[in-house]
Amino acid sequence: MRKPVRAQQLDAFDRKILAILQRDNNTSQRTIGERVNLSAPAVQRRIKRMTEDGVIQANVAVVDPTAVGQSVTIFAEVEVISETAEQIEAAKRAFASAPEVQQCYYVTGEADFILVIVVPAMTDYEALTRRLFFGNNNVRRFRTFVAMDRVKVGLSVTTES
Amino acid sequence: MRKPVRAQQLDAFDRKILAILQRDNNTSQRTIGERVNLSAPAVQRRIKRMTEDGVIQANVAVVDPTAVGQSVTIFAEVEVISETAEQIEAAKRAFASAPEVQQCYYVTGEADFILVIVVPAMTDYEALTRRLFFGNNNVRRFRTFVAMDRVKVGLSVTTES
DNA sequence: AATGAAATGAGAGCGCG
DNA sequence: CGCGCTCTCATTTCATT
Numbered sequence A, B: 001m002r003k004p005v006r007a008q009q010l011d012a013f014d015r016k017i018l019a020i021l022q023r024d025n026n027t028s029q030r031t032i033g034e035r036v037n038l039s040a041p042a043v044q045r046r047i048k049r050m051t052e053d054g055v056i057q058a059n060v061a062v063v064d065p066t067a068v069g070q071s072v073t074i075f076a077e078v079e080v081i082s083e084t085a086e087q088i089e090a091a092k093r094a095f096a097s098a099p100e101v102q103q104c105y106y107v108t109g110e111a112d113f114i115l116v117i118v119v120p121a122m123t124d125y126e127a128l129t130r131r132l133f134f135g136n137n138n139v140r141r142f143r144t145f146v147a148m149d150r151v152k153v154g155l156s157v158t159t160e161s
Numbered sequence C: 001a002a003t004g005a006a007a008t009g010a011g012a013g014c015g016c017g
Numbered sequence D: 001c002g003c004g005c006t007c008t009c010a011t012t013t014c015a016t017t
Helices: A012-023 A029-036 A040-052 A085-097 A122-134 B012-023 B029-036 B040-052 B085-097 B122-134
Strands: A056-063 A072-080 A101-108 A113-119 A139-152 B056-063 B072-080 B101-108 B113-119 B139-152
Touching: A012 A029, A012 A040, A012 B056, A029 A040, A040 A056, A056 B012, A072 A085, A072 A122, A072 B101, A085 A101, A085 A113, A085 B139, A101 B072, A113 A122, A113 B139, A122 A139, A139 B085, A139 B113, B012 B029, B012 B040, B029 B040, B040 B056, B072 B085, B072 B122, B085 B101, B085 B113, B113 B122, B122 B139
Parallel strands: none
Antiparallel strands: A056 B056, A072 A113, A072 A139, A101 A113, A101 B139, A139 B101, B072 B113, B072 B139, B101 B113
């Protein structure tokens, strides 16, 4: 089940606050207030409300993968054989449950899934493919793209027009 | 230029702390200390050191794209014509500068770049392709994958073996 | 109904042993 | 590394429009 996001309209204040928090969520409420022309408690209320509403989904630290020995980033395009609802759900669960899989999207186009995978070395990816792709008889084929450079990385989203 | 990450060895404490901060960076130092069996100031010192060393790259809020009217997530595989260093750098800059482009990777394989793009609607993506792909005479071709479901999303990285 | 000002309490950031 | 302190910041209360 997915989070029930009561997507009500966000006003200009909310959007500005989100823009700041997406860059640095340790910014003090007083500082945010000064930048958006609001008092600290007002900022506090809005952040709380957006968190409850699921607009703010999490507050996380971004860690450099190479610093923790996870130096290989890989994209994998996966094509499945059967696209029945049960089969798709099973594949989603299988992919999402692997800790090496950072991101998993179900897509339209020439592939069915796109995975973003981070592993210490290529041998680990090889092992993962055996487990995740060759070990899954609903996977028809997959294509691998090895990242040579992380040109831009982020989950941030444009909140201002 | 890229950040100079003095990638020294992280011990088991550091890795546990990172694992916690990647889930919720608002966790108090006292709570973290209890979970990893360390005092709060010790936790603070480690976090400060890892931040200075670039292991922790940022602290950000994760915002639900649909809540801010950015409801379409798209993957684009881009193949370029010339792969000279200057041309590649120019492409990197062009892709990274677009705010709709959340993530951009330079990859090996059947494509040269993979982009993760988030826009309010398909028409916005269409406009973006004109600007970014058709307007760039070094782009040979590109393929589009529209995300129907964000099965798993994260920048988190496995810090524990 | 949402805001801003003031008071309270928790947590971060120090130096100390 | 842990213990104490200080001080900033988050959080609540209350009056106001």
